[in-house]
Amino acid sequence: HKRVEDVEESWQDDEYFGNYGTLRLHLEMLSDKPRTETYRQVILSNSATLKGKVVMDLGCGTGVISLFCALLAQPAAVYAVEASSMAEHTEKLVRQNGCEEVVTVFQDRAENLTLPGKVDVLVSEWMGNCLLFEYMLESVLLARDRWLREGGMMWPSSACLTVVPCQAFSDYRQKMEFWEKPYGLDFSYLQLLAQKEFLSKPKFSHHLLPEDCLSSPADVITLDMITIQVSDLERLKGEFNFTVEKSGMFHGFTVWFSAHFQSLEEDGPSLELNTGPCSEITHWKQTLFMLDSPVTVEEGDIIVGSIRLQRNPIWRRHLSVTFSWNINSTEVSKVQTKCFPMWR
Amino acid sequence: HKRVEDVEESWQDDEYFGNYGTLRLHLEMLSDKPRTETYRQVILSNSATLKGKVVMDLGCGTGVISLFCALLAQPAAVYAVEASSMAEHTEKLVRQNGCEEVVTVFQDRAENLTLPGKVDVLVSEWMGNCLLFEYMLESVLLARDRWLREGGMMWPSSACLTVVPCQAFSDYRQKMEFWEKPYGLDFSYLQLLAQKEFLSKPKFSHHLLPEDCLSSPADVITLDMITIQVSDLERLKGEFNFTVEKSGMFHGFTVWFSAHFQSLEEDGPSLELNTGPCSEITHWKQTLFMLDSPVTVEEGDIIVGSIRLQRNPIWRRHLSVTFSWNINSTEVSKVQTKCFPMWR
Numbered sequence A, B: 001h002k003r004v005e006d007v008e009e010s011w012q013d014d015e016y017f018g019n020y021g022t023l024r025l026h027l028e029m030l031s032d033k034p035r036t037e038t039y040r041q042v043i044l045s046n047s048a049t050l051k052g053k054v055v056m057d058l059g060c061g062t063g064v065i066s067l068f069c070a071l072l073a074q075p076a077a078v079y080a081v082e083a084s085s086m087a088e089h090t091e092k093l094v095r096q097n098g099c100e101e102v103v104t105v106f107q108d109r110a111e112n113l114t115l116p117g118k119v120d121v122l123v124s125e126w127m128g129n130c131l132l133f134e135y136m137l138e139s140v141l142l143a144r145d146r147w148l149r150e151g152g153m154m155w156p157s158s159a160c161l162t163v164v165p166c167q168a169f170s171d172y173r174q175k176m177e178f179w180e181k182p183y184g185l186d187f188s189y190l191q192l193l194a195q196k197e198f199l200s201k202p203k204f205s206h207h208l209l210p211e212d213c214l215s216s217p218a219d220v221i222t223l224d225m226i227t228i229q230v231s232d233l234e235r236l237k238g239e240f241n242f243t244v245e246k247s248g249m250f251h252g253f254t255v256w257f258s259a260h261f262q263s264l265e266e267d268g269p270s271l272e273l274n275t276g277p278c279s280e281i282t283h284w285k286q287t288l289f290m291l292d293s294p295v296t297v298e299e300g301d302i303i304v305g306s307i308r309l310q311r312n313p314i315w316r317r318h319l320s321v322t323f324s325w326n327i328n329s330t331e332v333s334k335v336q337t338k339c340f341p342m343w344r
């Protein structure tokens, strides 16, 4: 067992920012068109109102959002903040695109940041798997509290976690049923081990097909980016009450998020980045939480329960996700519960 | 920089055997039908001759090959050897399949192994990416030298490394051309960084399509499992002389291997596991080595050169793969060379 020596280690910042110092993750994010295009559209559709405004782009990476601001609108200044060593390259990209008059790169963590002054808009792409994973949101909220002027705009302005009960035949077949009789051998003894190894943690990068949804999805947790506090992130809870819309096999729950971008104009249209199964697939895909044993459900069955996101008190970028649910019952004695560490 | 304290660390055995103590890799290998079915066919087609023989299954994992022996043939004994903690489960699987009279599990490393006596057949699935990666072959050869009786059979009995010059448009597009003008921005400055990060190491799990082969493949290195010595593994070299069969873009070389299983009977048919682009895909897929810059080639062009596999003197499970090649020339001054660490 590893002992946690200090706060730095429990944030695993060397690992976290080290990853963002290489191109791999940036390429993945930039190649994600629905994600990057949404931010581009947000800037574009607010370009008139952005004129003369001061924008902070927190965790700017290669600086793509800052460059959108400088090239598609006429902000007074853009502060592009990036803690990883990528910041050195971002500086070069800003010059290469002729934006150095407008965009200033700050290689700093949100916590230590010193800016020339407050900002009108704080834009950031902080969302992780199940919305919160890696808790970059904490840095965004710290930056908001110190640097966003009264009445300023947050982009995204709100974010929402969505859940649906679902089928996952192919995952269950490949990871659990496989052991029953491979090549004529009885390997069923390994199923308990397989359950522990493959079903105890969520599957990131699950691709949920709309036809595998057993009911309409439910928005279970909504974060208002202006009012939410860092302390709220410790424990978030949402409730659901699904009516099964077609008979099938209840293999687990799938979770995703959407992010909403309010217009700077009073009645301007808002934009949405939806990472769900009915939208174009993103690099987040969806997150699958599998039950230990699937349950047959019929049209009209009711799955009622809750989801709880509990931040890890030691490993501050991790959380556990606990589902509690009842099928066709409200009896407390019949509640099923499963807790998934994510990642510890 | 990490200092290598002792031999154990330079073999990274905790990591190596730790990985094989969980189900993930075993599921991947068992789910690989061409691989597992080949071993099953080898046992099945030699079942008459295996009667009364003693077999060692080295690195048996879940014991699948040992169980094939016990259930499909009538060997006198099978010694199933597995160093990782999986061995405890293997024992249970042997009993569950009623093979405990024939199959004995030894949880031991090849180097420390003590068996009741010599064996007639040593079967093992030791092949890694580019055939040699992870160098499990060394353990197999140590076991051979100590426990295989004079004139005994090795399965595979030989293995071959194959190379082809190839196109890889989609890889090149996604990793290199991407930076040219994403979302209207000039990110070309990052191409040098991308080349260093994405093209300096091979791409495991490449899926080469037959139509992306620029010429017929060439077998460049063949290992005879009876005669090869551990010391031979330090440095292996092969030569190639390709004639381009269709004009296209020379993006790099793709490498794979085949394993050959001689029959126990004098003139019995031999079996082959081929992991190349014209065979059913396996969990090894193929390994892609990309040039820094692609070269246009025409039908009839000659690509002549060599491949060298140099085992890492410190990290004993790793190697470097060096390609040297000339296009339409034999002038030494025009030789191109690129060395790929794999993995260090």
Ligand SMILES: [Ca+2]
Residues within 6 Å of the ligand: A125, A126, A127, A128
């Ligand atoms: Ca993110």
Ligand SMILES: [Ca+2]
Residues within 6 Å of the ligand: B125, B126, B127, B128
């Ligand atoms: Ca292997």
